[in-house]
Amino acid sequence: MELSPDIHPHRRFNPLLGEYVLVSPHRANRPWLGQVEDPQKYDTPAYDPKCYLCPGNPRTSGHRNPDYASIFSFSNDFAAVLPPPLPTLASVPHPLLQIEPVVGACDVVVFHPRHDLTLARLGDVEIMNVIEEWCKIYIERGYLPGIQHVQIFENKGSIMGCSNPHPHCQVWSTSAIPTLVAKEFDSLKHYSLSDKSVSSPDAPKGPRGRPCLLCDYAHLEASDPSATRVVVKNNDWIAVVPWWAIWPFEILLLPYRRHVQSLLNLSTTEKLSLARIISQITIRYDNLFSCSFPYSMGIHQRSTPQKDSKEEDGHDVAHLHFHFEPPLLRSATVKKFLVGYELMAEPQRDITPEQAASRLAACSNVHFTNAMP
Amino acid sequence: MELSPDIHPHRRFNPLLGEYVLVSPHRANRPWLGQVEDPQKYDTPAYDPKCYLCPGNPRTSGHRNPDYASIFSFSNDFAAVLPPPLPTLASVPHPLLQIEPVVGACDVVVFHPRHDLTLARLGDVEIMNVIEEWCKIYIERGYLPGIQHVQIFENKGSIMGCSNPHPHCQVWSTSAIPTLVAKEFDSLKHYSLSDKSVSSPDAPKGPRGRPCLLCDYAHLEASDPSATRVVVKNNDWIAVVPWWAIWPFEILLLPYRRHVQSLLNLSTTEKLSLARIISQITIRYDNLFSCSFPYSMGIHQRSTPQKDSKEEDGHDVAHLHFHFEPPLLRSATVKKFLVGYELMAEPQRDITPEQAASRLAACSNVHFTNAMP
Ligand SMILES: O=P(O)(O)O[C@H]1O[C@H](CO)[C@@H](O)[C@H](O)[C@H]1O
Ligand SMILES: O=P(O)(O)O[C@H]1O[C@H](CO)[C@@H](O)[C@H](O)[C@H]1O
Numbered sequence: 116m117e118l119s120p121d122i123h124p125h126r127r128f129n130p131l132l133g134e135y136v137l138v139s140p141h142r143a144n145r146p147w148l149g150q151v152e153d154p155q156k157y158d159t160p161a162y163d164p165k166c167y168l169c170p171g172n173p174r175t176s177g178h179r180n181p182d183y184a185s186i187f188s189f190s191n192d193f194a195a196v197l198p199p200p201l202p203t204l205a206s207v208p209h210p211l212l213q214i215e216p217v218v219g220a221c222d223v224v225v226f227h228p229r230h231d232l233t234l235a236r237l238g239d240v241e242i243m244n245v246i247e248e249w250c251k252i253y254i255e256r257g258y259l260p261g262i263q264h265v266q267i268f269e270n271k272g273s274i275m276g277c278s279n280p281h282p283h284c285q286v287w288s289t290s291a292i293p294t295l296v297a298k299e300f301d302s303l304k305h306y307s308l309s310d311k312s313v314s315s316p317d318a319p320k321g322p323r324g325r326p327c328l329l330c331d332y333a334h335l336e337a338s339d340p341s342a343t344r345v346v347v348k349n350n351d352w353i354a355v356v357p358w359w360a361i362w363p364f365e366i367l368l369l370p371y372r373r374h375v376q377s378l379l380n381l382s383t384t385e386k387l388s389l390a391r392i393i394s395q396i397t398i399r400y401d402n403l404f405s406c407s408f409p410y411s412m413g414i415h416q417r418s419t420p421q422k423d424s425k426e427e428d429g430h431d432v433a434h435l436h437f438h439f440e441p442p443l444l445r446s447a448t449v450k451k452f453l454v455g456y457e458l459m460a461e462p463q464r465d466i467t468p469e470q471a472a473s474r475l476a477a478c479s480n481v482h483f484t485n486a487m488p
Numbered sequence: 489m490e491l492s493p494d495i496h497p498h499r500r501f502n503p504l505l506g507e508y509v510l511v512s513p514h515r516a517n518r519p520w521l522g523q524v525e526d527p528q529k530y531d532t533p534a535y536d537p538k539c540y541l542c543p544g545n546p547r548t549s550g551h552r553n554p555d556y557a558s559i560f561s562f563s564n565d566f567a568a569v570l571p572p573p574l575p576t577l578a579s580v581p582h583p584l585l586q587i588e589p590v591v592g593a594c595d596v597v598v599f600h601p602r603h604d605l606t607l608a609r610l611g612d613v614e615i616m617n618v619i620e621e622w623c624k625i626y627i628e629r630g631y632l633p634g635i636q637h638v639q640i641f642e643n644k645g646s647i648m649g650c651s652n653p654h655p656h657c658q659v660w661s662t663s664a665i666p667t668l669v670a671k672e673f674d675s676l677k678h679y680s681l682s683d684k685s686v687s688s689p690d691a692p693k694g695p696r697g698r699p700c701l702l703c704d705y706a707h708l709e710a711s712d713p714s715a716t717r718v719v720v721k722n723n724d725w726i727a728v729v730p731w732w733a734i735w736p737f738e739i740l741l742l743p744y745r746r747h748v749q750s751l752l753n754l755s756t757t758e759k760l761s762l763a764r765i766i767s768q769i770t771i772r773y774d775n776l777f778s779c780s781f782p783y784s785m786g787i788h789q790r791s792t793p794q795k796d797s798k799e800e801d802g803h804d805v806a807h808l809h810f811h812f813e814p815p816l817l818r819s820a821t822v823k824k825f826l827v828g829y830e831l832m833a834e835p836q837r838d839i840t841p842e843q844a845a846s847r848l849a850a851c852s853n854v855h856f857t858n859a860m861p
Contacts, residue, residue, distance in 0.1 A: 116491075116573065116575045116576065117575060117576055117577075117578060118576065118577045118589045119575070120576075120587065122589050123570070123589060124568065124569045124589075124591070125575075125587055125588060125589050125590055126587070126588050126590050126664060127585075127586060127587050128587075130584060130586070134667045135664070135666070135667045136588060137568065137569070137662075137666075139568040139569065139751035140569055142566055142567075144550060144566075145548075145565075145566035148649065148651040148652065149646055149649060149650065149651030149652075150649070152645035166849045171586035171723060175518075175519060192518075195497065195510065195515055195829070195836055196497045196510070196517075197496070197497055197514075200489065202489050202490060202491035202492070202496045202498075203489065203490055203491065204491045205490060205491075209686070209708060210686040211503060211686065211701075211704060211705050211731070212498070212499055212500075212708075212731050213500065213501035213503070214491070214493065214500050214724035215499050216491045216496060216497075216502075217497050217498055217499050217510060218497070264727055264833075266829060266832060268757055268828035268829055268832050269828065270825075270827045270828040270832070273522055274523065275524035275825065275827045275828070276522060276523070276825025276826075276827040276828075277522065277827075278520065278521040278522030279521065279522075285828065285829070287829055287833070289510075291508070292501055293508070293510075293829075293833035293834035294507045294508045294833070294834045294835075295831075295832065295833055295834060296832075296833055296834075302547070313582070313583040313584065314607065322800035327586075331584060332584050335582060335584060335585075339833050348737060355530045356696075358584070358585050359541065375719055395808075401750040406745065411827045411828040411831050412828070413828060413831065413832025413833070415832070438831075438832060440831050452643075452648065452649025452693075453649075454643045454648045454649040454650075454784045455641035455642060455643040455648070455649075455658065455785075456568070456639060456658070456660055456666075456785040457785060458668075458784050458811075458813050459638075459639060459641050459668065459784065459786025459788070459811060460639045460641070460660070460667070460668055460669055460786070460787065461667045461668060461669075461671075462667075463568055480723035487805075
């Protein structure tokens, strides 16, 4: 009997993290008797007098927000890391009790004055503003002495621990390179240096003409005639449910025509096509279950901007990409729980990435709230 | 300024997984405006005619449960892996699209006929029955040809994706060693072989007289005069909030007097003291926020039982331990979300492990439902 990925349980390998995922395609048929979530509806008002992110409103810190018109950033009132100086460490208490101080900054970026406009409901130009703001903070924080990594991420929806529905993202900048980022970086380095390259001759190449794992993967998906894992693609960008996806409708978004280290290397055209594809991804997400689709999104790129364009610092193997990790599985109210087996052994998924991609690809490009009669 | 772990953000290292956790002790003070959960109350009936785990009731598969009196196991009706034969794989489609077939078995172990009796409300002898059943399944499944790992775990509470409140655990046995297990195993091996051992002369030793990471860690915590991370300890076992805990009230439970590879190496006395400490952990958990405390629990030990006691198969570096990973942070209704930053960069926690341990250690040994007037 030959393995048929749509029928037989199997494992797939994630080359970015060096980890496996267990895929159990037949399991989506089991009845669900467990917890159901409140659906994330589009019933938020355009302005909420109690929201600490709306224009003109007071924040917990006592500050009052300006009457901003497009985008608005500020330093988080409850930051997870604090500014320098770095505390000193007299000695590690025991070799098994390793500890190190961390300093940095936590910023909040509010996408738009409107309390109710998620990325899926913003226009391309408004999303462009968000991209420009990401670039600005990435430079500002990344150039600070001692900062080693700038992490941009969005938690969308209360089910994803987001405590305010007003659309916003966060930027945590730290004096250390975080675990998962370091792991991806190691994999990219290793692939670039490996002689067992599987690079196709027409795939874009990384620095020093070496193969790049993500250039190769993006090229592979972009040139697959059946496009089984492609959700949406444009001139510069491709969005796929990756071969090794953990979350049911996980998406990896990345440039596929050339090696791009960070947001700062994008042309204006590429930023515009990025805005368009972000819009198309988030619209499809919302349309899938006719709700405000929850997810965590994160941007991986060079940890900090390149300070000198001639400098070869080893970080140039980084290839800009976005992870979208949404929890919903069957409907607006039934999510996938990554619990016991996942926490103790290995992530497990119930539908194949190909099934997920084809459902997302089939969703309309027009947001369901606009398509209503 | 010297680093003060109760005040300053810092990172701690997890030597079992080779990963860091970001600790932000000051952050527990921020107001919580996000999602609240339904508290897990003790209002379930002793018998539920609709429950597919209660004695005598029908299951989805059409089978009817026996009228069992103490413990009851069966093969999961919606198993994540299917029994052999292993499907064959003609060829991997592309080196970046790695796939492998998996077979195995998924079992369900119902702890007790009573629909409402969680581990925290069972007596020591009843928990002994559960431990004996774990041993039985571990042997039965672990001896099957082709099975490489037997993973015992419990998801407790609907917030942890458990779809039936009738207390039970699961056993997933697979033809592959899962990612996280393999990682822990590598760390244990590496530590055992390393010459830079930090083993104290009076700590128990692993196989061939070599140091064991978990023997050393357990010994370190057990002999710490201030016992800052100890929740409860008895003659054989110690339960700590580990130095590198991710979840707010995470617990690591392990034997600290000698190197123990698996449940099968325990004496009856040690099984009884294990039953006692499991009871004490779960009672304290319930008492912390006066609710049925949700968690995922997992047992890590040798992947499968030793087939020949003289055999040295390299798996003998495994040291039996239990992980308890509970999501609650502030109360029965406010959990810690491991989302954006955690999924994209690194786990982050809001209270220190020492603060968590001292709160659990201060909880009563008597279950709150029994302590009521
Ligand atoms: O098998 P159950 O209890 O129905 O399912 C639960 O545990 C499994 C193993 O951790 C998870 O994969 C599921 O997402 C969760 O809902
Ligand atoms: O900073 P927020 O949005 O209040 O908090 C949210 O995101 C953080 C970063 O992912 C998490 O650590 C918190 O658990 C979550 O509730």
